[in-house]
Amino acid sequence: MVQIERNPTREVKIGSITIGGTHPIAVQSMTATKTTDIDSTVGLVTLMHEAGADVVRIAVDSKKDAEALAEIRQQTTANLSVDLQENYRLVALVAPHVDKVRYNPGHLYHHERDKQWQEKVQLIAETAREHDCAIRVGVNCGSVDPIQKAKYDPTDSITPMLESALDHCHFLESIQFERFCVSLKDSDPAKVVEVNQRFADQRNDIPLHLGVTEAGMPPDGIIKTRIAFEQLVGRGIGDTVRVSLTVPNAEKGLEIQAGREILNDIHNGRVRSVVDLNQSGINIISCPSCSRVENEAFVELAQKVKKMTAYAAQHAITIAVMGCRVNGPGETDDADLGLWCGPKYVNLKKGTLALGAFGYDEILGRLKTELDQLIIEKKC
Numbered sequence: 171m172v173q174i175e176r177n178p179t180r181e182v183k184i185g186s187i188t189i190g191g192t193h194p195i196a197v198q199s200m201t202a203t204k205t206t207d208i209d210s211t212v213g214l215v216t217l218m219h220e221a222g223a224d225v226v227r228i229a230v231d232s233k234k235d236a237e238a239l240a241e242i243r244q245q246t247t248a249n250l251s252v253d254l255q256e257n258y259r260l261v262a263l264v265a266p267h268v269d270k271v272r273y274n275p276g277h278l279y280h281h282e283r284d285k286q287w288q289e290k291v292q293l294i295a296e297t298a299r300e301h302d303c304a305i306r307v308g309v310n311c312g313s314v315d316p317i318q319k320a321k322y323d324p325t326d327s328i329t330p331m332l333e334s335a336l337d338h339c340h341f342l343e344s345i346q347f348e349r350f351c352v353s354l355k356d357s358d359p360a361k362v363v364e365v366n367q368r369f370a371d372q373r374n375d376i377p378l379h380l381g382v383t384e385a386g387m388p389p390d391g392i393i394k395t396r397i398a399f400e401q402l403v404g405r406g407i408g409d410t411v412r413v414s415l416t417v418p419n420a421e422k423g424l425e426i427q428a429g430r431e432i433l434n435d436i437h438n439g440r441v442r443s444v445v446d447l448n449q450s451g452i453n454i455i456s457c458p459s460c461s462r463v464e465n466e467a468f469v470e471l472a473q474k475v476k477k478m479t480a481y482a483a484q485h486a487i488t489i490a491v492m493g494c495r496v497n498g499p500g501e502t503d504d505a506d507l508g509l510w511c512g513p514k515y516v517n518l519k520k521g522t523l524a525l526g527a528f529g530y531d532e533i534l535g536r537l538k539t540e541l542d543q544l545i546i547e548k549k550c
């Protein structure tokens with residue numbers, strides 16, 4: 171067993187577990203069913219709980235989702251976390267039923283734009299306090315606080331994430347709310363390592379939740395995540411983790427299994443030392459899907475994209491495949507080619523340029539045309 175000196179993070183209780191300090195690193199996952207489909211969601215929560223998930227996260231976007239959550243709570247003893255995306259005010263409806271609330275600083279700008287984010291966070295924190303919930307400040311590369319983003323060079327995607335997280339920590343502490351952790355996620359493992367390392371250099375007392383967003387399908391998705399976790403956990407950084415994989419719901423237990431295997435390997439010294447993070451071949455990133463997925467065909471589409479693009483394996487091109495309109499448009503911006511799914515059409519982008527919406531049966535052909543063109547243009 172390797173002795174890793176963990177950062178002296180503060181303890182944060184989430185339902186029946188505690189993260190931080192010397193507590194074991196927790197492994198989490200997230201449901202991908204429609205939250206209003208109570209039976210399927212309870213089924214998936216149970217599957218993850220039985221696979222060993224310490225916390226299971228559920229997305230809530232509407233009052234109907236919040237009502238369903240109350241019922242889901244009755245049917246499981248799993249520690250539940252809820253993902254507040256656009257509508258922070260739903261916190262009042264969900265906090266009574268969960269153990270942790272996650273908010274994204276960038277998403278606080280979507281509603282009630284005339285209100286300061288501090289006022290919104292205060293409401294979230296007061297409600298969490300009242301209902302014995304922890305908070306996660308979930309900063310994501312694809313949806314960074316626009317004010318922070320405007321302050322820095324557009325090529326610097328890391329500093330705005332970092333500053334946004336530090337600002338929120340400072341504000342939560344100023345209102346005497348300390349029961350929180352932070353996550354700083356990107357689809358690029360190298361950026362995940364850098365931003366978390368820089369955060370931990372400044373705030374080694376705050377528990378970190380680690381993850382690589384849109385890691386994609388196994389085995390590549392597990393490898394990308396392993397690269398980041400090895401370098402962070404090996405340096406004592408990280409109190410809770412999630413391995414985000416694009417897999418069908420019935421296989422979601424794999425996220426937990428992969429998380430535990432990576433952590434076990436690190437603690438037993440089975441690491442692939444000095445990992446080269448420079449991208450040399452094609453990189454397919456795809457979101458793990460969640461209740462917001464717009465069309466059930468998403469996972470299959472991601473698998474087909476991987477298969478169809480195999481011929482371009484040696485070209486350094488990034489293709490992103492996202493499941494919905496909430497995060498799809500933003501999270502595809504940094505990819506060479508991006509696809510995000512609507513109910514009937516798949517939207518195709520080349521960098522930040524929208525190329526149009528295509529039927530699920532036409533998209534692969536159009537993607538191939540764009541990929542061939544890009545290979546010529548980039549001469550890569």
Ligand code: SF4
Pocket residue numbers: 457458459460461462463464492493494495496497498
């Ligand atoms: S891109 Fe959309 S569907 Fe995919 S995980 Fe993110 S929110 Fe869920």
